Amino acid sequence: MKNLIDIKDLSIKEIDELIEVAKDIMQEPEKYSEKCKHKKLATLFFEPSTRTRLSFEAAMMELGGNVLGFSEASSSSTAKGESVSDTIKVVGGYSDIIAMRHPKEGAPLVASFRSDVPIINAGDGGHNHPTQTLTDLLTISCEKGRLDNLTIGLCGDLKFGRTVHSLITAMSRYKNIKFVLISPDELKIPEYVKEEILDKNKIEYIETNDLEEHMDKLDILYMTRVQKERFFNEEDYLRLKDYYILNKNKLKNAKEDLVIMHPLPRVNEISTEVDDDKRACYFKQAKYGKYIRMALILKLLEIK
Amino acid sequence: MNIDSIRNGIVIDHIQAKKGLEIFDALKLGELDCSVAIITNARSQKMGRKDIIKIDKNIDLDLDILGYLDPNITINIIKDDKRVKKFHVELPKEIVNIIKCKNPRCITSVEQELKHVFVLTDKEKKIYRCKYCETIKED
Numbered sequence: 548m549k550n551l552i553d554i555k556d557l558s559i560k561e562i563d564e565l566i567e568v569a570k571d572i573m574q575e576p577e578k579y580s581e582k583c584k585h586k587k588l589a590t591l592f593f594e595p596s597t598r599t600r601l602s603f604e605a606a607m608m609e610l611g612g613n614v615l616g617f618s619e620a621s622s623s624s625t626a627k628g629e630s631v632s633d634t635i636k637v638v639g640g641y642s643d644i645i646a647m648r649h650p651k652e653g654a655p656l657v658a659s660f661r662s663d664v665p666i667i668n669a670g671d672g673g674h675n676h677p678t679q680t681l682t683d684l685l686t687i688s689c690e691k692g693r694l695d696n697l698t699i700g701l702c703g704d705l706k707f708g709r710t711v712h713s714l715i716t717a718m719s720r721y722k723n724i725k726f727v728l729i730s731p732d733e734l735k736i737p738e739y740v741k742e743e744i745l746d747k748n749k750i751e752y753i754e755t756n757d758l759e760e761h762m763d764k765l766d767i768l769y770m771t772r773v774q775k776e777r778f779f780n781e782e783d784y785l786r787l788k789d790y791y792i793l794n795k796n797k798l799k800n801a802k803e804d805l806v807i808m809h810p811l812p813r814v815n816e817i818s819t820e821v822d823d824d825k826r827a828c829y830f831k832q833a834k835y836g837k838y839i840r841m842a843l844i845l846k847l848l849e850i851k
Numbered sequence: 852m853n854i855d856s857i858r859n860g861i862v863i864d865h866i867q868a869k870k871g872l873e874i875f876d877a878l879k880l881g882e883l884d885c886s887v888a889i890i891t892n893a894r895s896q897k898m899g900r901k902d903i904i905k906i907d908k909n910i911d912l913d914l915d916i917l918g919y920l921d922p923n924i925t926i927n928i929i930k931d932d933k934r935v936k937k938f939h940v941e942l943p944k945e946i947v948n949i950i951k952c953k954n955p956r957c958i959t960s961v962e963q964e965l966k967h968v969f970v971l972t973d974k975e976k977k978i979y980r981c982k983y984c985e986t987i988k989e990d
Binding site: 649 | 954956957958959960961962964965972973981982983984985986987
């Protein structure tokens with residue numbers, strides 16, 4: 548594996564290895580503190596995403612490496628009209644590995660064709676965000692102790708939410724996974740996801756617009772934000788944005804060991820009163836993101 | 852209606868009726884310096900109606916374009932009045948610069964020098980997706 552562009556680039560075995568390394572880092576961080584000494588990570592963020600960029604940078608720093616890069620296109624040569632391929636060729640000369648976020652879908656794939664150093668897709672428009680999916684998998688593995696035999700509720704924007712589509716893709720490869728897909732009718736999971744992933748892999752799923760209906764069956768509840776930028780019509784956004792608000796009352800029938808996840812940032816979809824519930828794992832999830840990115844950097848740089 | 856048979860050349864047969872002109876254009880057959888005949892709406896036992904293209908010269912055909920536009924056609928190669936080869940085309944696994952990705956968020960919308968590549972992801976349903984953004988090709 549030279550690059551990580553799409554979660555489908557990774558086999559189950561490779562994902563398991565990354566999770567194992569991430570867990571080892573969590574246990575003995577000092578063992579890894581100089582693994583990337585004299586190595587440089589370039590974070591090329593053609594659109595801003597503070598938390599993902601900081602997570603990558605913190606990951607490299609904790610491995611003893613250095614970071615360089617930019618956090619928006621206006622401060623890069625793209626503003627002068629340079630192509631992705633040219634930017635990557637130049638930056639590859641200054642760094643050992645590149646994490647790239649770009650508003651255009653497929654830009655990291657183009658970069659990987661031209662790059663001499665490994666490319667990590669840190670999000671390309673509404674398309675892929677494989678390190679978020681790895682973060683989700685590590686969270687589930689740590690919090691539940693397994694990645695199979697789970698009933699996973701996905702709630703919110705299931706139509707445009709790329710994290711949801713990638714998570715379904717990744718989890719569909721494990722045994723005995725069931726999904727409860729909770730969304731308003733306007734934001735239901737696209738047909739192609741049902742046909743090409745769920746039906747193809749014979750995955751059991753239920754579609755509902757009631758958040759509480761199947762709460763008692765869930766092992767994982769993955770909440771998502773309704774993203775304003777996906778709507779052409781302000782009215783639709785306002786009508787749907789607060790469709791689901793998870794609060795303590797809605798959790799009354801939930802399992803004691805439910806794991807509540809959210810890719811963050813949240814707006815109103817999880818009430819702050821849930822933050823103190825021991826089942827709320829979304830802030831931990833963000834922290835797991837750093838560890839899995841550390842494991843990924845080590846793997847792509849072939850450092851044992 | 853009769854069209855003279857060809858001595859050396861290619862007969863593209865079993866084209867879906869009324870699709871001959873599209874194939875003629877896609878293969879740029881109008882730019883050749885030899886005779887090319889398009890027979891449209893010919894009777895066919897197998898298909899009811901069909902189109903046929905006869906090219907009075909052996910040229911290199913782009914089989915990817917042919918396979919993409921009509922995977923049911925038959926190609927006959929004629930040499931010295933005899934058919935020396937007959938074969939069918941298949942849906943190509945990848946098509947390059949035949950169709951353009953229409954997704955405004957795709958990287959191909961801003962980087963003009965990139966090839967437009969579509970990959971066959973479902974043979975049965977003839978689904979092609981953009982290699983970069985995975986958007987399904989629209990008909």
